[in-house]
Amino acid sequence: MNFLYFQISIESPNREERQAAVRRYLRNFEALSEEEEIMLEIFENLINNEQSSFARHRIIEETHIIQTRFDSILIGMKPDFTVRTTNPNKHVELLIGEVKPPNTRDALVNEDLVCLGKMLKCSLDKAIEDGVDDPVICGLQVIGFLGRAYTIDLRFDRIYRMILIGEFELPRCFTSWGTVLQCYQVLNKIRTIVNDAAIQYQSSVKMNIKQKESKQKEMIKPMFLDPMKISILGDITNLAK
Known part of the structure; x- marks a missing residue:
């Protein structure tokens, strides 16, 4: 079993200088195996895409693991985790996640x-x-080692678009580290969308002093909780008469 381990001592507090130092180190590192080449590619992508938008003083969303709390926004449904804006008076869930074990039946997955x-x-x-x-809201469904990321929006009257934006596979063992890069890319895409949505929501709520309605307010379709029961047999009987 081979492990690739880096420990680089950098005294500079400047983020860009630290990134440059790590890039120099990775360029000079000689990969001796395919696994090391894969890990180097992953590290280089992590360094090149690292962002400071989630610095502590600018965080405008928080994560919740919901177990028993009743959330009126989600009409009582309990997701496995959520990320939402931090304003306690007016908030919205920006990312909702559902997680199931690998042996979950297809019916339960659907x-x-x-x-x-x-x-x-x-x-x-x-x-x-x-x-x-x-607005755009993100969703994450993880079934065992497989993950799927979604977004939902409302661009047309009463037509909600739930779009698959990425899929990834979590590493199952030390030989499957090649999946980490795709996993990171999808999760980083979610992070970008959620961060932008949080800024948009907080700015809109803060600036909307006169309580102006969104232009999409009339496009909302009422929620249904359970399918309507229709007696097809009864309809056929009536038609026969």
Whole structure:
């Protein structure tokens, strides 16, 4: 079993200088195996895409692991985790996640996806009702080692678009580290969307002193909790008469 371990001592407090030092080190590092080449590629991408937008003094979202709390926004449904804006008076879920073990049956996986879609719609409607124009909410479904990322928006009257924006596979063992790069790229895409959505939501709520309605307010479709029961047999009987 081979391990690739880096420990680089850099005294400079400047983020850009630290990044430059790590890049120089990686350029001069001689990879002796395919695993080391893969890890070097991952590290280089991490360094090149590292952002400071989540510095502590600028954080405007927080993470919650919900177990028993009733959330009126999500009509009582309980996701496995959420990321939401930090304003306690007016907030919205920006990322909703559902996680299931590897041996989950296909029927439960599909049911989980439907439940995720309903919760994403609830959060999207809440953002629109709070006066935000063109909001985007993220969803994450993880089944065992497989993850799928989604976004939902409302661009047309009563038509909600739930779009698959990325898939990834978590490493199963030391020989599958090649999946880490795709995993990082998808999660980093989610992070960018969530951060932009948080800034948009907080800015819209702060500037919307006169409580102006979003231009999409009339496009919202009422939520349904359970499918309507239709007696097809009864309809056929009536038609026969």
